[in-house]
Amino acid sequence: MFSTILRLALNRTRLVLVLSAVVVVVMAAVGFGAFGKLQGGGFDDPGAPSSRAKTLIDREFGGASDLVLLVTPDNGGPDTPAAARAGRTLTAALKGEPTVDNVVSYWDHPGPALASKDGTKALVLAHVKGGDNDIADRAKTLVGRYTGDRGAVDVRAGGAAAVNNDVNSQVTKDLALAESIAVPITMILLVLAFGSLVAALLPLVIGLIAVVGTFAELYVLGSVTDVSVFAVNITTALGLGLGIDYALLMVNRFRENLAAGHEVPDALRRTLRTAGRTIAFSAGTVAAALAALLVFPQFFLRSFAYAGIGVVVIAALAALIVIPALLAALGHRVNAGRLPWSSTVRSSDAPLWGRMASTVMRRPAITALPAAAVLLVLASPLLGVTFGSPDERVLPESAQSRSVAQTLDREFPGDDSGAIQVVTTGPAANGPLDGYATAVSKLPGVQRVTASTGTYTDGARAAAGPEAAALSRPTAQRLTVVQEPGLGSGDSQKLVREVRAVAAPAGTHTLVGGTDAELVDSKHAIGSRLPLAIGLVAVTTFVLLFLFTGSVVQPLRALVLNGLSLCAAIGAMVWIFQDGHLTGLLGFTPMPMDTSMTVLMFCVAFGLSMDYEVFVTSRIKELHDQGADTEAAVSGGLSRTGRLVTMAAALLAVSFFAFGTGKVSFIQMFGLGSGLAILIDAVAVRGILVPAAMRLLGRAAWYAPPALRCLHGKAGLSDADDEQEPPVRQEPHPTAAR
Incomplete structure (x- = not known):
């Protein structure tokens, strides 16, 4: 080739x-x-069950509310004549939108669930139709059309659809800012380097x-x-x-x-x-x-x-x-x-890195142990890591959807937009449905259960409200399970599991959905497949590095050291973004680690660390194949690649660190974590731990069983000279004739 x-x-x-x-x-x-x-x-x-529940609720019940319009009258409460007219006009206009369904308004059903505790604000709830992409585009249009000053009332948007709209808009702005920072800095560094x-x-x-x-x-x-x-x-x-x-x-x-x-x-x-x-x-x-x-x-x-x-x-x-x-x-x-x-043209040689490698190899244990200890300290916050899914808290406090979410938590104890959603997969008679709702209402952490047969609190049933008719269909029944205020994320996830454990009404099965159920299912989907993903990464990396080096020890050494540097970088992100350090500097709200972004950061950072592993190992192997002993090959290899790897790592880290200037916390975490992992790998691992490990391993660093050595001789890719190249003629430069 x-x-x-x-x-x-x-x-x-x-x-x-x-x-x-x-x-x-x-x-x-x-x-x-x-x-x-x-x-x-x-x-x-x-x-997942929560996704199937969402699909069934969308099809049979017009969907759960994912757009919340918080209406604040300019004067008085929502029942004043001017506010009532504006509220009814807003409700009618929203019902006329072809992209929304299941509109529920205070001005249609006055009651505590849709009014604030002090009676000064009211809600209009709706479901935005379509898939994720349709919802994002439609939510953007609806938020722009219905929020702001609307005569006698001020309207702000919240709910999952509005949060997603704000996240997408903010990420777009953050990306433009990151590029405007990274590209000029990268260009300057390249010019200085070359x-x-x-x-x-x-x-x-x-x-x-x-x-x-x-x-x-x-x-x-x-x-x-x-x-x-x-x-x-x-x-x-x-x-x-x-x-x-x-x-x-x-x-x-x-x-x-x-x-x-x-x-x-x-x-x-x-x-x-x-x-x-x-x-x-x-x-x-x-x-x-x-x-x-x-x-x-x-x-x-x-x-x-x-x-x-x-x-x-x-x-x-x-x-x-x-x-x-x-x-x-x-x-x-x-x-x-x-x-x-x-x-003069700058040489790629960096004698400082060669001298550092020689120093490390003279006292490998004394120099490597402090470096490894620092990385283990950085990794220690992983012992207390908790995982979650992104919500409105990933946005800055100035974001409209986050402000609305905070108002709902603080002033609307009856709001059920974040309730656990239960739907039956078939019709249920009133008797079995009543028994099921009663059992769920007795679970610890449940404030109330609303079904077509009534509202249940601690096993006691009250008469059905006007909203009950919307919870019954000939082919399915829907229940909303409202949790007690202040229930923590861990307790909410436990409650989802307990609701799922309650026996379904006779002749049906139940699907449990809602935000907390989606988190439970997301963590299960990732956790159950994570061993397979890690195994695939380890096996493919081992095979590729074996083909590259001809050794079975080098891939194992690389996997261990790269795993240590990754744990250190992710542990530092737990310390920052979960435990809440540096919030004043970065402007985020502490919350559990985003499950998906943590997995993503692991895979990206691991791949990039292997990128530099290959850079360094290629030169070490080149010298080793030329007859140098392990110490000379390592010090010479690092001398020739140290400056290059440091330069490449700095340039790549700039691209990732630029995301730290953003306003969405999980993007900040991904950028800062990936950038930190790159620098840790380039400096601590390549500069200290690799020379120490190679010195301690000695000749065993290049060991492979005879059968595998034979296999590498046939399938491996070495740096030995190619066979004699056929003659080539170089095209003259465009300026050659001048």
Whole structure:
């Protein structure tokens, strides 16, 4: 493969560049439509009981309320003539909307459930029709149409639909801000690192191709399956970061070969033979880690696999095809645009890293134990981790939907928009339904149960209210289970399980839904598949690193050290975002760790740590294969890759840390956690723990059973010289005739 790439780069330089430009233009045109294909939501398992309950309630009962309009009269209460007229007008207009159903208004059914404790505010509830993507678009339209000053009343929007609308809007703003910060900083760092404007531009070209190409992929996938809008975040961060990483490796190695006195064709051949193969394996390890997200049923997580694998593959292909052609065209002009203070081409050697490795290997236990202890301290908050799902608290306090949610909690004790929803899968007679509702109402933590047969409190039944008729259908019955105020998240999830354990009315089955049930099901869907995902990551990583190194010890060493650095990074995020440290600086509300985002951060950070594992190990193995002992190979390998890995990690961390400037807490957590994991891996693991582990392992670091050594000899990918390359002719530079 690399021989073919070399021939094309040298013999068909213009053709490769022209075709590449055409492909990029086509991908940009296709990718422009990706945003119209992406969807909100996707956090729930579509096969879970709560999802089936939601589907049944939508079909039979017009859906649960997910849009809450909080109405505050300008003067007096909601029963004053002016407020009543405005409220009825608002209700009628909302009922006339084709995109909503099941409108319940205080002005249709006055009562404590729809009025505040002090009688100054009232509610209008509605269900927004459609799937996640339809709801997001329709909620945005409805919020814009019905909120604000409406004559004698002020209207604000809350509920799940409004929260999702605010989250999507805020993430869009945050993404634009993150890019406006990351791109200029990245460009400055690249110029400083290379000391040359031309060389610094090449990694940005690959990053741009990776982002544009992945948007085109998302357009295609979004046309045939559900893809989350949040996939855009990982596309921009990973596209820019990995594109730069891979191009950085290629350009750096090419410049190193030129500086060593090799002619352009030979320098390019050596670059592809070493850096090119490193990129191929690196891309494989990152893609394997991200592919584990495909085992989860939530399309939110699967979407990150679609985007992440696409970014990795496109970035690697661009680095392996476009960069060689660009380098062949530029030749020594890759060093053009040299900065005034950069009088020479900077070497990739970093003697400081080599000396650090030598120091560590002289006293491996003494130097490694403190570093490992620090990482274990950072990981210790994981012992108290709790998991949850995103709600209005992920938004800043200024967000309208969050303000409405706080008002509902504080002033509307009768509000049942967050109630547990129970629906029967068939018709139920009044007697069995009465017995079931009575049993549920006796459960600890239940304030009341409302069914078509009445309202139940502690086993006592009161007469059915006007809303009871809407809870009965010929084919199903619906019940709302309102929890006691102040019930904690853990107790609410326990209550969901207890409700599910109550025997259903005779002749039916029950499905339990609602926000808390969705959290229970989401945690089960992820937790039950997490061992499989981790196993797939471990096995594929082990196989790829074995094929790369020929050792069974190196993959195990990499898995242990990378797992330690990941635990440290995630533990630090627990300390910050769950335990509430740095809230004043970052402006978030402490809450349980987002289950989906934590899994996502694990897979992304693990893949990227393996990216740098391959970078470093490739040079160590190269020196080891040339006859150097383990200590010399490690110190030499780190001396030659330390600066590159540090530079690449800093550039990639900038892309992720930029998300920390956002206002949605789970995006902040993902960005800061991923960036921290990258830096921990690049500095503590590569600089200290890897040399210490290699020194302690000694010759055993390269051990493999004879059968596997034979297998590696046939299937492995080594850095040994290629067979004699066929003659190549390099196209003349455009300026050669001048």
